[in-house]
Amino acid sequence: MDVTVGVIGLGNVGLGALQILSENAKSIREKLGFPLRVKSICSRNVHAKNLPLGGEPPVRTTNWKDVVCDPEIDIIVEAVGGTATASHIIEESLRERKSVVTANKELMALRGADLWTIANQNGVNLAMEASVAGGIPIHTVLREGIAGDRVVELYGILNGTSNFILTEIEKSAANFQSVLAEAQQLGYAEADPSADIDGLDAGSKLAILAALAFGEKLTPADIYTEGIRRIMPVDFEYAHQLKHTIRLLCLARQTEQGLLLSVRPSLIPQAAILAQVKGAYNAIWIRGVYGEDTFYYGRGAGPKPTGVAVVSDLMRVAREIRFGSPERVSPFAHERLGEYKPLPLPTQKLPYYLRFRVEDKAGIIAMLATILAKHRIGIDAVLQLPREDWRDLPFVITTEPAGEQAIRDALVEIRDADFLVEAPFAMPMERGF
Amino acid sequence: MDVTVGVIGLGNVGLGALQILSENAKSIREKLGFPLRVKSICSRNVHAKNLPLGGEPPVRTTNWKDVVCDPEIDIIVEAVGGTATASHIIEESLRERKSVVTANKELMALRGADLWTIANQNGVNLAMEASVAGGIPIHTVLREGIAGDRVVELYGILNGTSNFILTEIEKSAANFQSVLAEAQQLGYAEADPSADIDGLDAGSKLAILAALAFGEKLTPADIYTEGIRRIMPVDFEYAHQLKHTIRLLCLARQTEQGLLLSVRPSLIPQAAILAQVKGAYNAIWIRGVYGEDTFYYGRGAGPKPTGVAVVSDLMRVAREIRFGSPERVSPFAHERLGEYKPLPLPTQKLPYYLRFRVEDKAGIIAMLATILAKHRIGIDAVLQLPREDWRDLPFVITTEPAGEQAIRDALVEIRDADFLVEAPFAMPMERGF
Numbered sequence: 122m123d124v125t126v127g128v129i130g131l132g133n134v135g136l137g138a139l140q141i142l143s144e145n146a147k148s149i150r151e152k153l154g155f156p157l158r159v160k161s162i163c164s165r166n167v168h169a170k171n172l173p174l175g176g177e178p179p180v181r182t183t184n185w186k187d188v189v190c191d192p193e194i195d196i197i198v199e200a201v202g203g204t205a206t207a208s209h210i211i212e213e214s215l216r217e218r219k220s221v222v223t224a225n226k227e228l229m230a231l232r233g234a235d236l237w238t239i240a241n242q243n244g245v246n247l248a249m250e251a252s253v254a255g256g257i258p259i260h261t262v263l264r265e266g267i268a269g270d271r272v273v274e275l276y277g278i279l280n281g282t283s284n285f286i287l288t289e290i291e292k293s294a295a296n297f298q299s300v301l302a303e304a305q306q307l308g309y310a311e312a313d314p315s316a317d318i319d320g321l322d323a324g325s326k327l328a329i330l331a332a333l334a335f336g337e338k339l340t341p342a343d344i345y346t347e348g349i350r351r352i353m354p355v356d357f358e359y360a361h362q363l364k365h366t367i368r369l370l371c372l373a374r375q376t377e378q379g380l381l382l383s384v385r386p387s388l389i390p391q392a393a394i395l396a397q398v399k400g401a402y403n404a405i406w407i408r409g410v411y412g413e414d415t416f417y418y419g420r421g422a423g424p425k426p427t428g429v430a431v432v433s434d435l436m437r438v439a440r441e442i443r444f445g446s447p448e449r450v451s452p453f454a455h456e457r458l459g460e461y462k463p464l465p466l467p468t469q470k471l472p473y474y475l476r477f478r479v480e481d482k483a484g485i486i487a488m489l490a491t492i493l494a495k496h497r498i499g500i501d502a503v504l505q506l507p508r509e510d511w512r513d514l515p516f517v518i519t520t521e522p523a524g525e526q527a528i529r530d531a532l533v534e535i536r537d538a539d540f541l542v543e544a545p546f547a548m549p550m551e552r553g554f
Numbered sequence: 555m556d557v558t559v560g561v562i563g564l565g566n567v568g569l570g571a572l573q574i575l576s577e578n579a580k581s582i583r584e585k586l587g588f589p590l591r592v593k594s595i596c597s598r599n600v601h602a603k604n605l606p607l608g609g610e611p612p613v614r615t616t617n618w619k620d621v622v623c624d625p626e627i628d629i630i631v632e633a634v635g636g637t638a639t640a641s642h643i644i645e646e647s648l649r650e651r652k653s654v655v656t657a658n659k660e661l662m663a664l665r666g667a668d669l670w671t672i673a674n675q676n677g678v679n680l681a682m683e684a685s686v687a688g689g690i691p692i693h694t695v696l697r698e699g700i701a702g703d704r705v706v707e708l709y710g711i712l713n714g715t716s717n718f719i720l721t722e723i724e725k726s727a728a729n730f731q732s733v734l735a736e737a738q739q740l741g742y743a744e745a746d747p748s749a750d751i752d753g754l755d756a757g758s759k760l761a762i763l764a765a766l767a768f769g770e771k772l773t774p775a776d777i778y779t780e781g782i783r784r785i786m787p788v789d790f791e792y793a794h795q796l797k798h799t800i801r802l803l804c805l806a807r808q809t810e811q812g813l814l815l816s817v818r819p820s821l822i823p824q825a826a827i828l829a830q831v832k833g834a835y836n837a838i839w840i841r842g843v844y845g846e847d848t849f850y851y852g853r854g855a856g857p858k859p860t861g862v863a864v865v866s867d868l869m870r871v872a873r874e875i876r877f878g879s880p881e882r883v884s885p886f887a888h889e890r891l892g893e894y895k896p897l898p899l900p901t902q903k904l905p906y907y908l909r910f911r912v913e914d915k916a917g918i919i920a921m922l923a924t925i926l927a928k929h930r931i932g933i934d935a936v937l938q939l940p941r942e943d944w945r946d947l948p949f950v951i952t953t954e955p956a957g958e959q960a961i962r963d964a965l966v967e968i969r970d971a972d973f974l975v976e977a978p979f980a981m982p983m984e985r986g987f
Contacts, residue, residue, distance in 0.1 A: 137844075140844075141702055141703075141844050145702065145703075145704060145844075148704060148769075149702065151769070152701060250699070256845040256846060256847075256848055257848055258694075258698070258700055258848075261691075261694055261698050262691050262694065262695065262699065265691070265694050265698065265866060265869075265870055266683070266691025266694035266695065266699070266866060267691055268865075268866045268869045268870070269574055269582065269861070269863075269864070269865025269866040269868070269869060270574075270578075270862045270865075270866070271578060271581060336581075336584070394827060394851065397827045397830055411570075411573075411574050411578075411858040411859065411862045412689040412852065412853065412858065412862040412863075413689060413852070413853050413856075413859060414851075414852060414853070415689055415690055415691075415850070415851060416849070416851035416852065417848070417849070417850055417851075418827065418848060418849035418850075418851075419845065419846070419847060419848035419849065420847070420848075423846075425844040425845065425846070426844065426845045426846060428702070428844060429700055429702045429844045429845040430702075430845075431702070432701075432702025433698060433699060433700055433701045433702040433703070435702070436698075436701045436702060437698055437701070441878070444878050445874070445878010
């Protein structure tokens with residue numbers, strides 16, 4: 122009467138899920154009407170690990186094929202991560218007619234739609250709530266909760282590490298490098314932090330969410346991606362003057378021409394609820410044609426929040442196995458909808474924040490204004506906080522709504538001016554939430 | 555191949571659902587793999603109405619039994635409201651082995667668990683996403699999205715009318731009566747506003763959410779309920795001095811003794827995300843043992859947001875009808891869990907905000923302090939803004955964490971003092987989000 126589970130991979134996610142399956146076994150059984158039983162667990166060092174297991178001890182193996190090929194196992198938890206072995210594990214499990222629960226954002230962003238097709242062909246399910254925004258059940262929301270609506274905009278803060286770093290810079294005015302070092306010491310950032318701070322991790326998550334929300338086949342390559350390395354404390358000073366703050370904003374916006382997709386540091390109004398998202402949290406703002414605005418917030422990562430997502434997926438898939446299989450249409454939906462192709466370049470018209478670091482001399486503003494005017498970019502404001510070092514003065518120009526392409530062209534023309542200490546830095550100023 | 559729907563009741567909710575079913579027919583068909591067809595609609599004046607319908611025109615009737623007894627109809631949408639006829643419609647539909655989708659918070663709060671038992675006995679579903687917080691898919695979140703977690707606290711702003719009134723008083727410093735009149739003019743409040751402003755509507759919603767979150771059989775009678783009629787602009791002035799704001803807070807909190815349940819105006823920190831919820835919006839803050847904090851926000855009402863909830867429920871139930879029935883355990887769960895009985899009186903220890911309106915004379919503070927000390931209530935601060943009318947001076951005492959019962963006892967003792975212009979007014983100061 123029970124549904125059996127095999128867990129492959131015993132990193133943070135695998136261990137978090139095992140702990141919850143063990144400690145919550147009673148309430149899971151009561152909510153389902155039958156128990157979930159972990160029959161096998163697999164990892165390279167499975168015999169060395171002290172595992173949070175209750176009930177009958179599961180079989181331990183170091184060979185994932187033992188788990189995937191076990192005819193008694195109904196559902197495989199893929200918690201290996203990465204795109205190599207994990208890809209084989211998922212594909213082989215699906216071909217063995219086992220449903221799969223995965224937390225693998227990278228793989229699902231790259232191959233989610235294909236893997237879903239294989240799942241479909243084999244009459245099993247592929248669940249991936251844990252792949253985006255750990256503690257926030259955003260897949261469930263998109264797949265079921267607001268399934269009746271049509272999404273037109275989705276904004277997210279999807280990388281907890283970047284958000285921690287940005288809000289630390291905001292709070293302490295320390296520079297990027299020292300806050301990054303602090304985040305590494307606290308375990309919020311990895312030794313090689315580039316996946317987080319260059320926006321790649323957020324890009325994978327946005328690719329998955331936008332595919333679900335808009336019914337498009339998307340990969341991270343469709344998304345304009347820019348990280349947070351250039352953010353300086355002075356950017357927050359200027360942003361606050363403008364009653365804004367700065368977040369690494371993930372954006373998917375339906376336009377008449379197609380889908381605008383970007384991950385980039387952006388100014389957002391301090392009065393926006395999204396601006397209240399601080400530290401290692403994630404959040405998603407969705408605008409639908411009928412339901413209008415909804416907002417979802419929670420832990421972005423961590424063994425237990427991500428474990429909740431894995432276990433909740435297990436419960437849903439187990440219900441289907443026991444009582445029928447209600448979901449046989451790909452949540453990626455690209456074969457059916459496919460109305461909004463990604464646009465190659467953001468064509469949005471928005472106000473921009475342009476920050477320059479210059480060696481002070483006469484005529485700088487005049488020269489910049491001339492170039493901007495040439496590209497038909499109107500100036501909204503010029504901000505300059507008092508600074509002592511005349512050889513490295515940061516100041517800001519905000520523009521009237523302007524096309525992204527015009528901004529880029531203007532900045533290329535400005536880039537080589539001899540008074541610049543570094544290349545100009547541009548961020549869009551987002552509105553509308 | 556299609557799944558057929560009968561809609562009973564053509565008020566805001568029924569019309570909103572019909573509009574979405576018609577305008578989104580294509581994407582609904584694509585997300586499901588089959589169409590949803592509205593076969594019949596029923597209301598007293600169904601023939602007079604100009605309805606948003608696409609495709610084959612449905613049968614129109616004024617007799618709900620025509621719809622409920624039609625063997626071709628799979629799912630009934632109960633959008634009548636109230637607890638009389640709606641109760642018969644739902645019960646009879648379930649006994650006819652039709653699944654039901656309802657937006658009826660009042661009825662589900664009173665009879666949800668019983669009706670779910672009838673649904674279960676007849677092998678059909680009873681879906682009620684639209685009954686709480688229209689645009690926020692909070693049922694889906696509790697039932698599936700975070701099903702693997704154990705909820706320990708749930709806070710909500712669940713009545714849009716009250717929240718509109720409170721945030722208008724906060725913004726404009728107008729008094730309660732004039733803001734209520736404005737809300738009535740705008741259509742946010744009804745001619746008889748008591749269900750909204752006395753907390754009854756919010757109480758029904760909290761009863762449903764707490765039942766789902768904690769697996770208890772609860773009704774509105776289990777909830778301490780207090781409305782917002784006594785809130786004055788000066789309360790916001792004092793709350794702001796304390797870096798707080800005021801909201802009609804719905805609360806369900808697990809303690810070792812049982813479940814604390816209340817709907818009452820409360821002070822919440824201005825820095826809390828919940829404090830950013832303004833106007834006719836709803837929001838829910840959930841704390842789980844494993845997933846920690848998550849937060850959900852959206853429109854609380856309106857034909858279209860509530861229509862999204864109805865249509866999303868229809869899609870889920872239709873999937874089950876076509877492919878199997880995965881959910882045959884009551885979401886109310888009280889027969890299985892039942893670990894946390896509601897407590898008869900809030901036993902919480904919290905700091906309190908006590909507001910007095912007095913005719914100024916010597917010795918008032920001394921007398922109040924003496925009574926509070928007698929009840930072992932420590933004073934944290936005494937606040938008095940400058941005022942001109944010495945015959946009606948509002949001032950505030952905030953306390954150290956104190957028991958609700960001690961506060962009540964102290965206020966009873968103070969109530970008859972001759973210097974009081976009206977009875978003292980107490981609000982808890984909530985923390986922890």
